[in-house]
């Protein structure tokens with residue numbers, strides 16, 4: 001999840017109703033507008049757990065190693081706070097006249113959700129079910145750091161209703177794991193996946209390519225090790241170096257090599273080739289799955305469905321409204337215990353932003369970008385000459401109804417997006 005930092009402006013509980021009303025006025029939400037705008041879209045819940053055992057050197061996520069951040073924002077009390085936020089959000093939906101829909105997917109992310117005791121995760125999930133209910137076969141995933149779970153923990157999750165687990169494997173090579181400051185061993189990943197499979201849970205692993213010093217052979221080892229685990233789904237992300245992280249500082253001082261675009265492109269091609277050969281199919285630029293095993297939750301983000309984000313820094317999408325929780329857990333907890341939505345801000349997406357989002361998200365997917373949909377949304381016609389030129393360059397495939405990036409188009413996705421927006425006159 002993208003985190004947006006928001007400064008904290010104290011809001012007293014007596015201001016809560018006015019704040020919500022003001023936010024609706026500002027958004028022009030006459031209650032049912034949000035609902036009407038997206039009648040048939042699935043409703044998802046993302047829950048952010050902002051705690052980690054230690055901070056990895058490359059990470060700039062909204063996560064903290066302290067066990068207690070003040071104002072009740074502690075690991076021990078976190079489940080209570082998130083339950084409070086979910087209850088508040090459900091009430092907000094009623095106050096706005098929105099008809100709550102059953103949850104189609106839930107994703108516990110972080111941070112490290114599995115730093116919390118399994119009964120806490122199960123209790124939160126149970127409460128979400130009480131508030132909204134679940135669609136039949138709802139997908140319920142938690143991310144897990146491989147060294148924070150064991151067979152017993154995973155069995156408790158399975159008993160409590162979780163049906164999918166996503167392990168932060170990152171690499172199978174000890175040297176690369178050290179560069180990334182990861183604390184787990186490949187043995188933990190192997191055991192975790194085996195325990196998940198024994199409980200009937202669907203499993204996924206995340207990989208990172210492009211760590212400083214990682215050779216193409218080492219990357220190949222990691223890709224093959226991920227395939228050999230027998231998981232249903234694999235995500236592979238290029239390392240993104242943020243200047244404020246420990247790794248960012250080591251790179252800018254010349255003590256670590258900077259990731260190289262050509263090296264990352266070569267590693268992406270290796271991954272795509274090996275995953276495809278092993279029976280995985282890409283369905284989003286960074287995600288590959290066996291048949292029927294896509295992450296429905298993640299696909300929901302790319303299809304721009306509606307979701308509630310709970311926890312510090314989490315984002316929510318309701319129709320054209322975007323809201324984001326206050327980033328720092330202490331400030332977030334303070335707002336929450338004052339009885340108000342712990343939002344750092346809200347905005348309404350303009351028609352032009354909506355179109356841009358639709359193009360960007362659609363061109364990341366193997367199902368492609370619907371030409372009819374963007375033409376309807378924009379009221380314009382796509383310039384077919386631009387599309388033909390992108391096809392000639394080997395960046396796009398199309399059957400006239402949808403635009404799908406080729407392998408080269410995935411590697412040069414920003415360029416493809418820019419050209420398609422040009423073709424719409426954006």
Ligand code: SF4
Pocket residue numbers: 051052053054055056059060061063110111112145168
């Ligand atoms: S475990 Fe994940 S969220 Fe936590 S510090 Fe490492 S990369 Fe960041």
